[in-house]
Amino acid sequence: MGEAETLRVDAAVIGAGLGGLGAAGYLARAGHEVAVIEHHTVPGGYAHEFKRRGFRFEVALHALDGAGPGGWLHPMLDDLGVLDRVEVTQIDPFYTARFGEFEITVPARLPEYLRELKAAFPAEADGIDSLFAAIGRVAGDVARYGEDRSSGAKATPMEMLERYPDMAAAFSQSWRTFMAIHISDPRLQAVVSALWGYFGLPPSQVSAGLFSLALHSYHTTGAWYPKGGSQAMSRAIVEGILQRGGTVRFGNRVTSMEVVDGRIVALETDRGLRIEADVFISNASPSATVAMIGPEHFDAGFLTGVESDLPALSNLVVYLGLDRDLAAEGWVHHEYFLAEGYDVEADYAATASGDFSNAGMVIANYTDADPGCAPDGHSVLVMMSLAPWDYANVWGTGGALAGYSDNPEYLRLKNEAADLLIDRAGRLIPGLRESIVIREVGTPLTDVRYGLAQEGSIYGRRQTVENLLNRRSPRAPIPNLFLAGAWVGGGGMSAALSSGRTAAAIAGSLLTPG
Ligand SMILES: Cc1cc2nc3c(=O)[nH]c(=O)nc-3n(C[C@H](O)[C@H](O)[C@H](O)COP(=O)(O)OP(=O)(O)OC[C@H]3O[C@@H](n4cnc5c(N)ncnc54)[C@H](O)[C@@H]3O)c2cc1C
Incomplete structure (x- = not known):
C-alpha cells in the first residue's frame, strides 16, 4: 500500500x-x-x-x-x-491463408485480391464481384449514416431502412447469410472468411455488417503496423x-x-x-x-x-524468439492463417472447446513489419489461437486464480496446448522447434493478470x-x-x-x- x-x-x-x-x-x-x-x-x-x-x-x-x-x-x-x-507502415501482402492443401496469398490491393480469388474459383467470378460490390455498398451506407448523424439528422427505424438499405440488411444478418447471397462454393466461402478470428466468431454468428466494414477497411485502405x-x-x-x-x-x-x-x-x-x-x-x-x-x-x-x-473468446499465444532469420530463408508472411480444412464452423467449434490440434491458428512473423524486434539474424515468431476461458476447468485452477502461474496443472495444460501449436507450425517451418531460444506462453489467465480482462476476453x-x-x-x-x-x-x-x-x-x- x-x-x-x-x-x-x-x-x-x-x-x-x-x-x-x-x-x-x-x-x-x-x-x-x-x-x-x-x-x-x-x-x-x-x-x-x-x-x-x-x-x-x-x-x-x-x-x-x-x-x-x-x-x-x-x-x-x-x-x-x-x-x-x-x-506506421503498410503490410503487403496482407496475409497468407492455408486451408488443408490450398494456399492463397492476399495482395494489399483489392483488384489484385479479386484477381487471385477469381483465378482460384473461376466458376464464381461474378459472385466474387457482386460480393465485394455489396461490401462496398454497406461501407458507403455506413459512411453516409455517420455524416448524416454528425450534421444532426435523425432517422426513424423505417427511414433507416429506406436511407441506408445495405447497412440495415447487413447488420441484421450473419456473415454466412450475407456471403451466401453472392457465392455458393463452401471452399470460397471459407477463403473469404479467413479473417474470422479477428472477430472471435464464425460466419454463422458474426454480424455481416461488422465483417463487411472490416473487410472493406482492410482491403481498400490497407492493413498497417x-x-x-x-x-x-x-x-x-x-x-x-x-x-x-x-x-x-x-x-x-x-x-x-x-x-x-x-x-x-x-x-x-x-x-x-x-x-x-x-x-x-x-x-x-x-x-x-x-x-x-x-x-x-x-x-x-x-x-x-x-x-x-457474454465475453468474446480469449487467446492462447505462443511467443517465440528464434535463432534464425525466417524472412531471409523465404518465410515472407507477416500473418499466415492455418486451417486444417475448409470448415470454418468446425474450426470455431474446435477453438471454442480448446481442441488446439484443430483450432484455427495464425502464425505471425514480426521481424519485417517491426525491424529491431529481434537481434540480427534472429526472428520473433508468434503463434496464436483463440481460446476459451473455461477450458479444463479454467486451465487447471478450478477457478482459484491466485498463484495460478505456479500451479502444475496450469503449466501442464498451457505447455501441452503451446506444443500443439508449435508442432503444427513446425510442419510448415522445418526445424522450428530446434531454433527456439525464447519461449513464453500467454493464456486467458495471463490476460486477467496483466489486463484485468473479464474472462480474458480480447474483443469485449x-x-x-x-x-x-x-x-x-x-x-x-x-x-x-x-x-x-x-x-x-x-x-x-x-x-x-x-x-x-x-x-x-x-x-x-x-x-x-x-
Ligand atoms: C493476441 C491478440 C491479438 C489481437 N490482434 C489484433 C489485431 O491484429 N488487430 C486489432 O485491431 N486488434 C487485435 N486484438 C484485439 C485488441 O487488442 C483489443 O480488442 C483492444 O486492444 C481492446 O482495447 P480496450 O481498450 O477495450 O481494452 P484493454 O486493452 O483490455 O484495456 C483495458 C485496460 O484497463 C485496465 N483496467 C481494467 N480494470 C482496471 C481497474 N480496476 N483499475 C485500473 N486499470 C484497470 C487494464 O489493466 C487494461 O490496461 C488482439 C488481441 C489479442 C489479445
Missing part, C-alpha cells in the same frame, strides 16, 4: 487500454485536466509488449485497420499525436496526454468509486490514491465497472443487460448480429459515468480508440470548456 494521496481533475479515466487512452487523449486535447489510472506497469492494455534477452514481443497486434491515409483511424492517430511520433509495435502507439498517446498537463498513474488498480447524490465524486485505488473528478470514464468491462461502484447504484435493466453480456462482448444491432451505449445510468473500449465500441484496436473518442465527446460536453 502506498502513501494516501488525493488528486483533483476534470476527468478521471479507469484503465490505459486504447479505449481509456483514446478518451483521455481527446479530453486532454480539448483542454481538460485528465488523470488515467492503470493497473499494469505500462500503458496500452492489450496494446503493449514485453522484452526477453534482446527480443521484443508484441502482445497482441497483428494488423491495424484504417491507420493509413484515407483510413478511418488515420485522423484519430493524427489528433492524438501518434503519427508525429510513430511510423506501427514501427515499435502497438506499445509505441500507446506510449505516443501517453506522451501527448502528459504534454498537455495530464497525469497517468501505473500500478494502481481502481477498487471503488464513491457516489454522492447519484453522481460519482471520486475513485480509489489499491495503492491509496484517491482521484476526485467531474466525470469518470471506465475502460474496464461494464460488469467490472459495476463491481467497483456497487450494483445498488444501477437500475435493474442495466444490471440485467450487463449480467447477460461477443460480436453477434444481436449485439451489433443493440450496441451498448457509452453512457451509463449514472450521469457522469461513461464507458470506453471494446465492450462498448467493438473489438479491435481501432474500434477501442474510436470508442474512447466518442466517450470523450459526450463526457467533455459536461465539462467547462478548457
Whole structure:
C-alpha cells in the first residue's frame, strides 16, 4: 500500500487500454485536466509488449485497420499525436491463408485480391464481384449514416431502412447469410472468411455488417503496423496526454468509486490514491465497472443487460524468439492463417472447446513489419489461437486464480496446448522447434493478470448480429459515468480508440470548456 494521496481533475479515466487512452487523449486535447489510472506497469492494455534477452514481443497486434491515409483511424492517430511520433507502415501482402492443401496469398490491393480469388474459383467470378460490390455498398451506407448523424439528422427505424438499405440488411444478418447471397462454393466461402478470428466468431454468428466494414477497411485502405509495435502507439498517446498537463498513474488498480447524490465524486485505488473528478470514464468491462461502484447504484435493466453480456473468446499465444532469420530463408508472411480444412464452423467449434490440434491458428512473423524486434539474424515468431476461458476447468485452477502461474496443472495444460501449436507450425517451418531460444506462453489467465480482462476476453462482448444491432451505449445510468473500449465500441484496436473518442465527446460536453 502506498502513501494516501488525493488528486483533483476534470476527468478521471479507469484503465490505459486504447479505449481509456483514446478518451483521455481527446479530453486532454480539448483542454481538460485528465488523470488515467492503470493497473499494469505500462500503458496500452492489450496494446503493449514485453522484452526477453534482446527480443521484443508484441502482445497482441497483428494488423491495424484504417491507420493509413484515407483510413478511418488515420485522423484519430493524427489528433492524438501518434503519427508525429510513430511510423506506421503498410503490410503487403496482407496475409497468407492455408486451408488443408490450398494456399492463397492476399495482395494489399483489392483488384489484385479479386484477381487471385477469381483465378482460384473461376466458376464464381461474378459472385466474387457482386460480393465485394455489396461490401462496398454497406461501407458507403455506413459512411453516409455517420455524416448524416454528425450534421444532426435523425432517422426513424423505417427511414433507416429506406436511407441506408445495405447497412440495415447487413447488420441484421450473419456473415454466412450475407456471403451466401453472392457465392455458393463452401471452399470460397471459407477463403473469404479467413479473417474470422479477428472477430472471435464464425460466419454463422458474426454480424455481416461488422465483417463487411472490416473487410472493406482492410482491403481498400490497407492493413498497417506501427514501427515499435502497438506499445509505441500507446506510449505516443501517453506522451501527448502528459504534454498537455495530464497525469497517468501505473500500478494502481481502481477498487471503488464513491457516489454522492447519484453522481460519482471520486475513485480509489489499491495503492491509496484517491482521484476526485467531474466525470469518470471506465475502460474496464461494464460488469467490472459495476463491481467497483456497487450494483445498488444501477437500475435493474442495466444490471440485467450487463449480467447477460457474454465475453468474446480469449487467446492462447505462443511467443517465440528464434535463432534464425525466417524472412531471409523465404518465410515472407507477416500473418499466415492455418486451417486444417475448409470448415470454418468446425474450426470455431474446435477453438471454442480448446481442441488446439484443430483450432484455427495464425502464425505471425514480426521481424519485417517491426525491424529491431529481434537481434540480427534472429526472428520473433508468434503463434496464436483463440481460446476459451473455461477450458479444463479454467486451465487447471478450478477457478482459484491466485498463484495460478505456479500451479502444475496450469503449466501442464498451457505447455501441452503451446506444443500443439508449435508442432503444427513446425510442419510448415522445418526445424522450428530446434531454433527456439525464447519461449513464453500467454493464456486467458495471463490476460486477467496483466489486463484485468473479464474472462480474458480480447474483443469485449461477443460480436453477434444481436449485439451489433443493440450496441451498448457509452453512457451509463449514472450521469457522469461513461464507458470506453471494446465492450462498448467493438473489438479491435481501432474500434477501442474510436470508442474512447466518442466517450470523450459526450463526457467533455459536461465539462467547462478548457
Ligand atoms: C493476441 C491478440 C491479438 C489481437 N490482434 C489484433 C489485431 O491484429 N488487430 C486489432 O485491431 N486488434 C487485435 N486484438 C484485439 C485488441 O487488442 C483489443 O480488442 C483492444 O486492444 C481492446 O482495447 P480496450 O481498450 O477495450 O481494452 P484493454 O486493452 O483490455 O484495456 C483495458 C485496460 O484497463 C485496465 N483496467 C481494467 N480494470 C482496471 C481497474 N480496476 N483499475 C485500473 N486499470 C484497470 C487494464 O489493466 C487494461 O490496461 C488482439 C488481441 C489479442 C489479445
